[in-house]
Amino acid sequence: MTTQRTSGRRKKAFAAAAAVAALLTTAACGGSDDNGGGGSKTGAAGFDAANNKVAQASLAKKGGTLRFGGAQDADSWDTTRGYYGFMWNFARYYSRQLVTGKTEPGKTGAELTPDLATGLAKVSDDGKTYTYTLRDGITWEDGKPITSKDVKYGIERVWAQDVLSGGPTYLKDFLDPKGEYKGPYKDTSKDKLGLKSITTPDDKTIEFHLPKANSDFQEVLGLVSASPVRQDKDTKSKYGLKPFSSGPYKFESYSPGKSLTLVRNTEWKQSSDPIRKAYPDKITVQFFSDANQLDQRLLNGDLDLDINQTGMSPQGRTTALKEHKANLDNPVSGYIRYATFPQSVKPFDNAECRKAVILGADHVSLQTARGGPVAGGDIGTNMLPPSVPGSEGQKYDPYKISGANKNGNVEEAKAALKACGKPNGFSTTIAVRNNKPVEVATAQSLQASLKKIGINAQIDQFDGSQTTGIIGSPSNVKKKGYGIIIMGWGPDFPTVQGFGLPLWDSKYIAESGNNNFALIDDKTIDGLFDKYVTTLDESGKTQISTEINHKVMEGAYYLPFTFEKFINWRGDNLANVYTSDNYSGMYDFVNLGLKSAITPRPPRRRPLTAGEGRGGVGGAPGWTRGAPRPRGGP
């Protein structure tokens, strides 16, 4: 193995040469082939044409090959184990659930609709029993019918965390909070269907008996971890290499980190599936180590879209915004980027000291460090993402973060410091992942702001791949003196529970894998979550969500940076494209179509030159395109 020979001096020489080359190329190629507003010569629909609305739906034709590219493979393609947002989105090609998000743009996409089931749940027993009836004609890829027992078995696999680790465990928490069931691989019952809280009176009926009502239970059944799995096809830890399909496509080949190809599942019947349109004949995914290559292929028309959906790189998006604006969408991602203050580290046990940081920070500078209003997002003013019911967006701004204090309010911050008993400021440490250049830039921006109010913050860049073990351990956080932690979070499912429960409920404080970094132990917040899960009407849930958000902000546990946005590429040949809140602003993959079944010759576009690369050593860890984030995760 070698990284080949380069030196610092050579790199500098390269940088200079690259800049010249980039300038020359830009000058030579001249203007744009697109007009940003209403479509382009290449057939692209226009800037933001698919953001919360459907672009070119009528142009979608049956057939062709839909070509994804990605800088990161899925954590697992096993429906039980996957946690990356794009994996959940893509998994609808080969898996079905009892209920799923509507295949419609924006907020509507986050509403549930029946999939394998004939209708939404019949809820009884004060919200503790959910009953579903399965549709006729639903089949596996070998033509055998999908039964209620297959659904139960698929859900039971979530209990086998010792074998199938990695995915969300909400179902386990909701259906078996005491952890009595040991999972199907340790199940001593003959049919391995020993989980008592799910019953299957017949092959068409499935009933869920919750020990305690939870108003988001159906949302959790809409996650891909609730997909059916057939017992005789369960290859346990290797299932993700070739999942057995219940959807319109099945795995043809998969080479981890290289490529994935799906072909039509000929046993799937359109009549049994009101959700999926299954336009293309074939779906391919090509993985890249060098994200520059990926952007270049997208710009060149060799690929239709990015499977990771984490936005283009700074250089790629600069070229794209300038030259191919009609191919771009700028959705809100559903993620909030923020700093949080572990109360175990003094003086952040004092709310006034926390407020001093919030008030003293230059929020515009933080937004700029995140990429600015287009690529970074709107200034975050509170902790509930705009896609979650109960969110008030920037209207709720208790610290005037996007208003009077947007450039930092030194006077108010110093007053807060005085109230905290630290009138001359204090020293602390900002913990930030070393593999996220944007987060490091944000930390530096915050450090500069805090200096103005007398807070001397050192930056500790920790190994980003070891986040769970480093900042997920409260004792380690205390030992290292991390007073400020920089992170991001998005909803697993679009409710306050799906977003905030692991962050804000004291029951979720854990010695390992902790996500309640601020160590919030507020009985009022805990009580509101308890009330939320037993509230069945939507307006009541929305009101509680708003209240929880207010309590979190009043406690000054967080400094929100941005309601994140990103720039995503939409290929010329794509049709029926729209972003969905169900997948945090990603394009809804499952109903993407192609305008032409024959892949058109790529238009000649100005290529990204070396000088416009993403910076750093090509392909080396630390590129700007972050690894796809787990749903809800960092």
Added chain:
Amino acid sequence: MLAYLIRRLFAAAVMLVVIVMVVFGIFFLVPKWAGVDIASSFVGKQADPAAVEAVRQKLGLSDPIYSQVWEFFKGIFAGRTYSGGGDVTHCAAPCFGYSFRSEQAVWPVLTDRFPVTLGLALGAAVLWLVFGVSAGVLSALKRGTIWDRGAMVVALAGVSLPIYFTGLLSLAIFAFGLHWLDAQYVPLDQSFGGWFGGMILPWITLAFLYAAMYARITRATMLEILGEDYIRTARAKGLKEQVVIGKHAMRSTMTPILTMLGMDLGALIGGAILTESTFNLPGLGRAVLDAIKNQDLPIILGVTLITSLAVLLANLVVDILYAVIDPRVRLT
């Protein structure tokens, strides 16, 4: 000769054992000292302590480090079985570990990726040897001429420009701009033409860097040798210039070139990370880069071993070739 070979192979084996132990130390001991739990990185965001413990057992992370090293070596010859939570995974011999990230045994990954890297390294080596050595010899013979200066300026550019610049630039011009060459890798068993076409730019890019270095080394060595007494004697004897250069000077010049070639080829076979990632070639370099990104320790360990093995073998071959090229060298 045989005794020499046996001695060298034994030394190589000892070296590999030391490398395995050092790599194990780096990846399994250092994080432990830093308070990082490797097992927790395998269980996802909602880390269930029982799941972390199960993963730890399955991976043998709670065993002492010497036991882990021993199990690793045993697996190479006898295969290995990983079990936990009712799931049994068998890794057939030669088992160089098992990636629980991608659920693949390491050895098939290495054998799948190796031909891509080998093709890249050998193809580029042919180019850089032909062009680099020729340019170096001609520069030395035409010292001070425009040819010499021009060749050395190009060589300087080649040495100075890193792969990720020349690679991206060549892609931008020849693949995405002029559409002369395809930037898509096609496996050799699918289409020879497709494979060859897809490899042209990576070969040229990689060879450009190395050819430049070889040209400079060849020129310097050749100039030194041309001043030696035996070259003067050969010329005084009335030998033709082609014979003086081709037979006498070239032979001595090739000794350091061969040393470099052994080292470079060995290192490249372990994965040309930048070239493979720039051109998206699914070789060992990309495999190890992805593994580093995903903290996939077994793959990193496997590729490190292959790299070490390749370097050791390449050096052994070079040592043997010394005797062929330079009769003064005796292998005893």
